[in-house]
Amino acid sequence: MPNASVNMMLTPKPAAKKRKKKGTLKARATAQKKQVKRQPVVELSYRPRTLQDDAYILQLTRSQLGTIHEQAFGQPFPDQQFLQYIQSGAPTIVIEQKGKPIGYYSYLIGPDAKMHVSAMVIDPAHQSSGIGKRVMAKLEEDAIAQGVRTLEVFVQENNAPSLAFTRSLGFQEVFRIEPNTIGFQKRIGN
Incomplete structure (x- = not known):
């Protein structure tokens, strides 16, 4: 009891x-x-490319897109043509984390309020961490501030990761360029 x-x-x-x-x-x-x-938000900084960045940009681009280019076009990555492009004055922005480059993007703005994003390449050690989406969000903000109403990107049809990334950002396929290029566009701003 x-x-x-x-x-x-x-x-x-x-x-x-x-x-x-x-x-x-x-x-x-x-x-x-x-x-x-929750991953800590890593601060990124952006600066215009300098001549000293060219070797890094070329090496990163060749390592990430060289095989894709060769498979799509049957030719090795065009190093000289690529260097001429980035040295032509086309805006090319280096993305840095803690003062070290981790990628870049380059673009051209046409008279029709369209920005063609020529390249956006992130070092593989920093991919799949949300950095690419943050970079594209910044690029979109900057484009709107410059009066751009349409973003455009070309992706090779054999580049599955880039195709998925591009679509995840809201880009829509609008045309194809033979033999293997898909043109995507996205309306931005008002």
């Missing part, structure tokens, strides 16, 4: 504590999961 009275007196309180603890443990587990999923 003494056990019965003890149980009656303690049952309500321990049950309440257990529920509270379960809720607290569950809340802690959820918070920990959120912390694990």
Whole structure:
């Protein structure tokens, strides 16, 4: 009988504590999961390319797009033609993290309020971390500030990761250029 009275007196309180603890443990587990999923936002900086950046830009582009170019066109990546393009004055922006380059983008703006994004390449060590989407969001903001109403990109049809990325940003396929290029556009601004 003494056990019965003890149980009656303690049952309500321990049950309440257990529920509270379960809720607290569950809340802690959820918070920990959120912390694990949340990656720290890494500061990026952007600056115009300099002549000293050209070797890095060429090497990064060749390593990321050389095989795709060769498969699409049956020719090696055109190093000299690419260097002439980036040295032509086309806006080319180096993306940096903690003062070190991690990628770049380049574009041309036409008289029809259209920006052709010639390239956006991120070092593989920084891909799939959201940096590409952040870079494209910044590029879109800058384009709107410059009066651009349409963004345009060309992607080789054998470049599945770039096709998926481009579509995830809301670009729509609008034309094809033989033999293997898909033209995408996205309306921006008002």
